[in-house]
Amino acid sequence: MSKRKLTKQQTWRIERIHKERVERTQKRGDIAEELLQSSDLGPETEGMIISHFGTQVEVEGTQEPFIGISTRCNLRANLGQLVTGDKVVWRPKQNEGGVVVATTPRHTSLSRPDMHGRLKPVAANIDHIVVVIAAEPVAHANLIDRYLVAAETVGIPPVILLNKCDLIDDSNQASLDNLLKTYEDLNYKIIRTSIKHQEGMESLYSFLQDKTSVFVGQSGVGKSSLIGTILPDIDITVGELSQKRKKGVHTTTTARLFHMPKGGDLIDSPGIREFGLWHISEEELLNGFIEFQPHIGYCRFRDCAHEKEPGCAILEALEKGDITEHRFQSFLRIKQSIRENHAF
Numbered sequence: 001m002s003k004r005k006l007t008k009q010q011t012w013r014i015e016r017i018h019k020e021r022v023e024r025t026q027k028r029g030d031i032a033e034e035l036l037q038s039s040d041l042g043p044e045t046e047g048m049i050i051s052h053f054g055t056q057v058e059v060e061g062t063q064e065p066f067i068g069i070s071t072r073c074n075l076r077a078n079l080g081q082l083v084t085g086d087k088v089v090w091r092p093k094q095n096e097g098g099v100v101v102a103t104t105p106r107h108t109s110l111s112r113p114d115m116h117g118r119l120k121p122v123a124a125n126i127d128h129i130v131v132v133i134a135a136e137p138v139a140h141a142n143l144i145d146r147y148l149v150a151a152e153t154v155g156i157p158p159v160i161l162l163n164k165c166d167l168i169d170d171s172n173q174a175s176l177d178n179l180l181k182t183y184e185d186l187n188y189k190i191i192r193t194s195i196k197h198q199e200g201m202e203s204l205y206s207f208l209q210d211k212t213s214v215f216v217g218q219s220g221v222g223k224s225s226l227i228g229t230i231l232p233d234i235d236i237t238v239g240e241l242s243q244k245r246k247k248g249v250h251t252t253t254t255a256r257l258f259h260m261p262k263g264g265d266l267i268d269s270p271g272i273r274e275f276g277l278w279h280i281s282e283e284e285l286l287n288g289f290i291e292f293q294p295h296i297g298y299c300r301f302r303d304c305a306h307e308k309e310p311g312c313a314i315l316e317a318l319e320k321g322d323i324t325e326h327r328f329q330s331f332l333r334i335k336q337s338i339r340e341n342h343a344f
């Protein structure tokens with residue numbers, strides 16, 4: 001994010017908004033504290049956040065007698081920012097509602113920049129990022145690499161899903177095979193589907209089972225269609241979200257967790273679908289190319305740009321064939337885009 005010079009009035013406005021936010025949080029904590037003091041609350045039980053609404057979260061019970069039941073909960077003060085996918089401890093109120101009293105450490109978390117460019121978590125405990133690409137619009141290697149790097153950076157294993165396989169013919173088969181071979185050689189899992197012909201769905205379902213996944217990818221590759229097939233009962237919600245987005249209406253970035261009828265959970269929101277296109281640093285970029293990792297730190301110069309420097313370990317690996325030309329060029333292009341003000 002570029003640093004802007006703010007006018008006095010802007011600074012004053014930002015400070016006021018910040019103050020109001022602190023007061024709101026305080027009040028929220030007070031409500032929760034008040035509830036905790038009353039004897040109206042049941043014993044502690046475990047749950048998972050499936051969505052949040054302003055000052056409250058929706059918690060789904062994971063222990064009897066609350067398994068599968070969602071309860072709107074207030075948050076006890078000082079819990080930090082809780083997001084969809086967080087595992088929590090909560091106490092039910094006698095009639096309805098409850099209070100979240102503790103949270104458990106996340107094994108992964110996805111963040112994205114807020115309006116001020118600060119990274120904020122948006123979802124937690126995700127097992128896989130499904131990078132959706134398609135035969136049409138044509139999949140560009142450096143866009144795929146960008147998604148893979150972003151996933152590697154947050155430590156969540158990515159898989160590649162090639163959708164619209166019904167559109168593969170003699171004109172694009174060879175180039176797609178060639179493209180995907182690079183990723184197969186790097187041990188990335190590839191799943192192939194056609195929503196139009198309902199092909200490859202069983203292997204997709206079995207992959208998604210028992211895990212929490214998110215779907216990301218360029219516009220038009222079929223994310224809504226895939227999610228609509230996987231979650232037939234929430235068809236309307238998905239449609240609504242993409243409808244709004246197409247009209248350019250600002251949609252909430254609140255992520256929601258869905259249980260898939262064939263097993264596994266899916267966390268989705270328009271914001272999450274855009275994951276990967278946010279800011280990454282040059283260092284993260286280098287580390288995000290997994291086959292570069294064994295060579296990092298072995299360049300002759302500490303500030304090596306890995307472009308034409310003598311004694312560059314990355315260039316040596318390229319020469320030896322440990323790094324492919326395709327991935328190296330992709331690295332250079334993304335690096336260039338980061339330099340040009342993070343635009344991609």
Ligand SMILES: Nc1nc2c(ncn2[C@@H]2O[C@H](COP(=O)(O)OP(=O)(O)OP(=O)(O)O)[C@@H](O)[C@H]2O)c(=O)[nH]1
Nearest residue numbers: 163164194195196218219220221222223224225242
């Ligand atoms: N031929 C073919 N078309 C598909 C397939 N899956 C989706 N489509 C079509 O591709 C177009 C885009 O699909 P969407 O599901 O809206 O794609 P998206 O990735 O959600 O796009 P955004 O909402 O813009 O992010 C639609 O016209 C779909 O009907 C498929 O497997 N084969």
Ligand SMILES: [Zn+2]
Nearest residue numbers: 299304306312
């Ligand atoms: Zn180097």
